Amino acid sequence: MTDDRVWTAALVVIGDEILSGRTQDKNVAQVAEWLNQHGIRLAEVRIVPDEIGRIAETVNELRAAHDYLFTTGGIGPTHDDITVDAMAEAFGVPVVVHPAARRILEDYYRDRPGGLTEARLRMARVPDGAELIHDERLGFPTILCENVYILPGIPEILEQKFQALRDRFAVSPYFLRIVYTREGEGAIAEHLNATLAAFPELLLGSYPKIGDPEYAVKLTLESKDEGYVERALAHLLGLLPEEAVARTE
Amino acid sequence: MTDDRVWTAALVVIGDEILSGRTQDKNVAQVAEWLNQHGIRLAEVRIVPDEIGRIAETVNELRAAHDYLFTTGGIGPTHDDITVDAMAEAFGVPVVVHPAARRILEDYYRDRPGGLTEARLRMARVPDGAELIHDERLGFPTILCENVYILPGIPEILEQKFQALRDRFAVSPYFLRIVYTREGEGAIAEHLNATLAAFPELLLGSYPKIGDPEYAVKLTLESKDEGYVERALAHLLGLLPEEAVARTE
Numbered sequence: 001m002t003d004d005r006v007w008t009a010a011l012v013v014i015g016d017e018i019l020s021g022r023t024q025d026k027n028v029a030q031v032a033e034w035l036n037q038h039g040i041r042l043a044e045v046r047i048v049p050d051e052i053g054r055i056a057e058t059v060n061e062l063r064a065a066h067d068y069l070f071t072t073g074g075i076g077p078t079h080d081d082i083t084v085d086a087m088a089e090a091f092g093v094p095v096v097v098h099p100a101a102r103r104i105l106e107d108y109y110r111d112r113p114g115g116l117t118e119a120r121l122r123m124a125r126v127p128d129g130a131e132l133i134h135d136e137r138l139g140f141p142t143i144l145c146e147n148v149y150i151l152p153g154i155p156e157i158l159e160q161k162f163q164a165l166r167d168r169f170a171v172s173p174y175f176l177r178i179v180y181t182r183e184g185e186g187a188i189a190e191h192l193n194a195t196l197a198a199f200p201e202l203l204l205g206s207y208p209k210i211g212d213p214e215y216a217v218k219l220t221l222e223s224k225d226e227g228y229v230e231r232a233l234a235h236l237l238g239l240l241p242e243e244a245v246a247r248t249e
Numbered sequence: 250m251t252d253d254r255v256w257t258a259a260l261v262v263i264g265d266e267i268l269s270g271r272t273q274d275k276n277v278a279q280v281a282e283w284l285n286q287h288g289i290r291l292a293e294v295r296i297v298p299d300e301i302g303r304i305a306e307t308v309n310e311l312r313a314a315h316d317y318l319f320t321t322g323g324i325g326p327t328h329d330d331i332t333v334d335a336m337a338e339a340f341g342v343p344v345v346v347h348p349a350a351r352r353i354l355e356d357y358y359r360d361r362p363g364g365l366t367e368a369r370l371r372m373a374r375v376p377d378g379a380e381l382i383h384d385e386r387l388g389f390p391t392i393l394c395e396n397v398y399i400l401p402g403i404p405e406i407l408e409q410k411f412q413a414l415r416d417r418f419a420v421s422p423y424f425l426r427i428v429y430t431r432e433g434e435g436a437i438a439e440h441l442n443a444t445l446a447a448f449p450e451l452l453l454g455s456y457p458k459i460g461d462p463e464y465a466v467k468l469t470l471e472s473k474d475e476g477y478v479e480r481a482l483a484h485l486l487g488l489l490p491e492e493a494v495a496r497t498e
Contacts, residue, residue, distance in 0.1 A: 007430075017454050019284030019291045022469060024276065026298065033270030042268045047277065047294035054293075077435045078455040079442050090332075119438035156459055173402040174269075186326045189368035193328050205266050210405050220271060 002102075008043040010062040014073035014083055015153060016050045028074040034162050038169040039224065045157055053084035053130060063173065064147050073153030077119040086147055088127040098126045100134070101141060103117045135164040137160075173204075175226040177233045178249040180215035181240065184208065187218065191239040199232040201225075215246040255351060257292040258284055259311040263322035263332055264402060265299045275404045276321040287418040288473065289317065304335035312339075312397050322402030324392075326368040336394055338374035347375045349383070351389060373397050386415040423452075424475040426482045427498040429464035430489065433457065437466065440488040448481040450474075464495040 002066070013032050017023040025047070025218050032042045048054050055071075063069040074083035077100060088095045101124035109116040109243035128130070142161050143150040151161050181188055185208050197203055203222040209215060223229045237245065251370055254334060260280050274296070283293045287291035289495060297303050303318075308357040313320040323332035337344045350373035360367040375381070375392050392399040400410050408434050430437055434457050452471040470485070472478045486494065 016452070017456055018282055018470075019294065020276065020454075020469075021278055021280075021285050021291070023456065024278045028267065029273045031270075031271055032268055036270050042270070043298065045294075045296035046266065047296075050293065076455075076457060078438045080453070082456055096367065114436050117435050117438075120417060120435040122438075124470070154459060176271075186366050186369040188287070188364050189327045189366075189371075196328060204329070205269075205271070206325075206329055207266055207272065208325060208403065210403060213309070220269075222269075245407070 007040045007072060008047070008069070009040050009068040010044045010066045011042060012055065012058055012062065012069065013047040013153070014050060014055055014072045014086075014194075015043065015047060016069060018047055019049055025157060030155060030158055031070055031072065031151075036174060039174065040169065049083060051082045052082050052089055055083065056090040059087060059148060061089040063140070063146070067147065069148045069152055072151045072158060073147065075150060077117075077122045080089045081122065083150060084125050084127060084143070087148065087150060088129060088132075088170045089119070089176040091127050091129070091145055093128040095125050096128045097121070097124050097132070098132060100132055101126065104134075104140065117130060123227055133168070133240060139164075167174075173217075174222045174224055175229045177221045177229050179219040179221070179233070179236065180246040180248070181217045181219065182245050182246050183241075184216045188244065189218075189238060191236060192219070194239055195232060195236040198235055199228065200226065202232045256289045256317070257315045258289050258317040258319060259293045259295070259315045260291060261285075261304065261307055261311065261318065261320045262294065262402070263299060263304055263335075264296060265329070268298055276402060276407060278356045279404060279407055280319055280321065285423060288423065289418065299329045299331060301331050301335045301338055304332065305339040308336060308339040308397060312395070316396065319400055320353075320397065321400045321407060324372070324401055326366075326371045328457045330371065332399060332429055333374050333392070335375060336392075336397065336399060340376050340378070340394055342377040344374050345377045346370070346373050347379070347381060348482060349381055350375065353383075360379040382413060382417070388413075396487065423473055424437060424478045426470045426478050428470070428482070428485065429495040429497070430466045430488075430493050431464060431495050432470065432493040433465045434471040434492075437468075437489060439495065440485060441468070443488055444481060445486040448477065448486055450477065451481045453481075 013027055018025045028045050035042050048058050048060050071083055074081045084095055086131045090144040105124050127145050131144040133144055139160050142164060150157055176194055185206055205220040219231050221232050267274045277294050284291050286415045295307055297307050320332055334344055341481050354365055354373050376394050380393040381390040382393055388409050391413060401407055434455055454469040456467045470478050470481055
């Protein structure tokens, strides 16, 4: 992974519970932040229902368009956990029980109530040809199909998976500076435009906050080139009236 | 709107700030819950970057596939507020200043500091042919292009827009019952499958919770037919061991 090439990823969140509004999604922010820390741009997210055909179609569209694709959700033992089946359909391969995954489940459930039921054994199913990424200290393996990482939807377990995957993603982070302004967007827009004209490669975000006594707009300045961000920041601060700036970070 | 036809909607969240992980999205849950209350299924969500071409392409794909399309974000006065331009590109029409929207802005900014700047006037721009949905008690109008509603990304303002739109969406809600179980998914999966076999139209969700002393799995049973949900619930409770059920709602 080199510093100047922009690596992009997409995320497919599999979850009827999110589309119905019953559950507030946390995976998007979690995956986005983790990717950003590793210098990978999250280029698109799709939240799709628990339907094999829709998931497979979405996976095929996005895995071709990006360097990496991540999916979250749908990998437990119940009827609505159909991510592995959808992935097998996407890759045109059968679902098989992975011997190593089966062994891990057998060991885990040997002395636990209920034992290794048929339902629990579902978790050893993988699309044929999938790779298992396993770190013994970090729970059940992650399934990798070419450039597609199949991740769990439960935030606590997802966090563990990131630990197990960290060595696969070299770090090339974005540098971020933040300006909080007391003036609203309408008053500062011309200075933002002027800064972008002078620093066309800058990633400049503008996020108004309502009812906050401390600031009216949060401005984010980003680039993989730290010096570029600093020069753009200095340019912007030179344009903004002094009293308009609440603080910088 | 009749009760038996399933109306579907899609949502496009326009937001670099969400894809970068800087901001936790709240719009998905907000829109999903609101639609669900009105008996409309949210069938898909896409989170896309602030790029006119990508937004236009996504809008055209989704507005054809669903009864309604909603977009959130990108309608303020700054350089990264490009939703109206993207929508005009999607519909193949020019961007125009809407006279009624301009009048509302002129009235609003007449006695306010800074007045109606060029940047603020950007908010009166609409795709040519767009309809304005205006409720004087509820702030700035909502822009409607055929079946596409252009909504703001700021949660507090989005909530106001829902108020202004409520009369357009007749109510045909889903009925929801909830079962909290003490047993994990592996232990109850067979009973869920049996219930689905007997009630194939039931929308049945299964959501494990980790580290909660009260329950291990939350099961959601949904249908537009209240009696159907109640019968499916009775069926499931008849299958689950009594001690496995923590409570129902």
